[in-house]
Amino acid sequence: MxxxxxxxxxxxxxxxxxxxxxxxxxxxxxxxxxxxxxxxxxxxxxxxxxxxxxxxxxxxxxxxxxxxxxxxxxxxxxxxxxxxxxxxxxxxxxxxxxxxxxxxxxxxxxxxxxxxxxxxxxxxxxxxxxxxxxxxxxxxxxxxxxxxxxxxxxxxxxxxxxxxxxxxxxxxxxxxxxxxxxxxxxxxxxxxxxxxxxxxxxxxxxxxxxxxxxxxxxxxxxxxxxxxxxxxxxxxxxxxxxxVTVNDNNIALTRYLAGELDRVQIPAGQYPRLSGDYPDQAVSIPYACSYAYVFNVSDKGPEALKDVRVRQALSLGLNRDIIVDQVLQGGQKPAYSWTHWAIEGFQAPDTEIAAMTQEQRTEKARALLTEAGYGPDKPLALTLQYNTDENHKKLAIAAQQFWKPLGVNITLNNVEWKVHTDRMQNQDFDMARYAWCADYNEASTFLDWFRTEGYNSGKWSNAEYDKLMAESKTAADTAPLYKRAEEILAQEVPAVFVYHYAKVDMLxxxxxxxxxxxxxxxxxxxxxxxxxx
Known part of the structure; x- marks a missing residue:
């Protein structure tokens, strides 16, 4: 039947x-x-x-x-x-x-x-x-x-x-x-x-x-x-x-305003001005993508990133509120989960980091780095790789500045998209800017990324996480399994979750x-x- x-x-x-x-x-x-x-x-x-x-x-x-x-x-x-x-x-x-x-x-x-x-x-x-x-x-x-x-x-x-x-x-x-x-x-x-x-x-x-x-x-x-x-x-x-491919977002905006393009992403920080000047053209809508800095915890990655305290400290030390409110300014939201908040049926867990003030996060980050043996007298040196885009550059510079007072010296490495993805797939990086956009409107499209056998460019692995995701494939109620999976990500920090996207365009x-x-x-x-x- x-x-x-x-x-x-x-x-x-x-x-x-x-x-x-x-x-x-x-x-x-x-x-x-x-x-x-x-x-x-x-x-x-x-x-x-x-x-x-x-x-x-x-x-x-x-x-x-x-x-x-x-x-x-x-x-x-x-x-x-x-x-x-x-x-x-x-x-x-x-x-x-x-x-x-x-x-x-x-x-x-x-x-x-x-x-x-x-x-x-x-x-x-x-x-x-x-x-x-x-x-x-x-x-x-x-x-x-x-x-x-x-x-x-x-x-x-x-x-x-x-x-x-x-x-x-x-x-x-x-x-x-x-x-x-x-x-x-x-x-x-x-x-x-x-x-x-x-x-x-x-x-x-x-x-x-x-x-x-x-x-x-x-x-x-x-x-x-x-x-x-x-x-x-x-x-x-x-x-x-x-x-039409235009690597510089600001040049692309200029071409839109000249009538050459019908849709273009609004560069970081310009939505407030453009929505005032062009209220019938500037749009900001929820977009199921999440932005992150992925840690390479494979054998090819830096030894320091294998220490969960270091990963937790880097996550705590990143001021997401400044990123969304002062850098991006387009309706994005701070990310304390990998799954985008607008995904159908998703229930984000109550994580410690989300409930803290940024001052509390920074204080805890400094303490964790000290425990791990790093600080101003023994700085931690890492390279953050990102692909060519003015927005990615602005965010990488901001991250560099947030982490510097903690005794973390970040070298920025800008490469073209194909080089960027090839290096990520080969674990040829320390930290790398990445974003995941939903392949379908359900939380597993995000959470499957971090399975041991998932896309998972940083090669993080957790047996309980894998078991949860396997169980979710046949579970009548997936919400508690997805919630627990996000809790593990918050504890283990295989990546710094930065912000949840909004689609911020001129149309x-x-x-x-x-x-x-x-x-x-x-x-x-x-x-x-x-x-x-």
């Missing part, structure tokens, strides 16, 4: 794209339906199996489409799957695919999903996000990633061209929320095999999204144009979407349909339209 999920609400969601792009009363569509937005860094890859970046996911969401999409408020709505059923035990999901086509005219089939998911877990692909299918609890994902089973043993099969079956190892309440993630997108097998690593290049890439790749000048710009083969192309108004009011109520900030240009000035 299965539970059919073609409910009235879900059926209504099938018409969402058409509804989302209808001009309101009094609005007139602009002659040129274009959207140009700011990118801080180059898009490293357009391969869904190999992308790890938020910016890459934004583009992949336009040129590919998964089983599900996210609606304007973050609720899951149908993508390629027009309906699905769930077995009574919650271990088998069966998806019925709509009549969709690739941009070359070929039909999108269930086998395209099977091939894509098997490719992700295949060790030969070297996907940095292979663990995502483990997190989804897809049957045999763990064994395949470890090399103990072949990829064709993954719990996913094509019943026929239009029917996809997914088998899980445990009931997974957040499973449907994972299906809008780029790692789960289908890919065209014959194109991948024909072009190998070059399959994502302009002229080669074949997608099933509302847009197709027109050009990609690495580190300069990327342009996608409307895909006439998309199943809902009749309801897509936007014709061209272009991302051209002529562009309509941009979601401002989805904490994951997932956007789909197929739902955008531009009105005449």
């Amino acid at each position: 299965s539970k059919l999920f073609t409910t009235t609400a879900l059926l209504a969601a099938l018409t969402l794209p058409a509804q989302a792009v209808q001009p309101a009363a009094g609005e007139t569509l602009a002659d040129s339906q274009t959207y140009t937005y700011w990118l801080l860094d180059a898009i490293k890859t357009l391969d869904p199996a190999k992308n790890t970046d938020v910016e890459g996911s934004d583009v992949l969401r336009q040129v590919f489409e998964g089983l599900m999409n996210e609606g304007p408020t973050g609720a899951m709505v149908p993508g390629v799957a027009e309906s699905h059923t769930e077995s009574d035990d919650g271990l088998t999901y069966t998806f019925t695919l709509r009549d969709a086509r690739w941009s070359n005219g070929d039909p999108v089939t269930a086998q395209d999903f099977v091939y894509a998911w098997q490719r992700v877990v295949n060790p030969e692909t070297a996907s940095e996000y292979a663990w995502f299918l483990e997190l989804m609890n897809v049957q045999n994902a763990t064994q395949i990633i470890a090399g103990d089973l072949p990829p064709d043993q993954l719990g996913v099969r094509a019943v026929d061209d239009r029917t996809l079956e997914v088998r899980l190892t445990a009931r997974t309440p957040y499973f449907l929320k994972t299906l809008s993630h780029a790692t789960t997108f289908p890919v065209p097998q014959k194109v991948v095999e024909q072009h190998s690593d070059a399959w994502t290049q302009p002229g080669n890439l074949v997608g099933n999204g509302a847009f197709t790749l027109q050009s990609h000048n690495l580190g300069v710009d990327i342009t996608v144009v409307k895909n006439p083969e998309y199943w809902d192309a009749a309801n897509v108004v936007m014709q061209t979407v272009r991302g 051209n009011p002529a562009v309509k349909g941009v979601p401002t109520e989805n904490v994951t900030n997932a956007w789909y240009a197929k739902d955008f339209y531009r009105v005449a000035d």
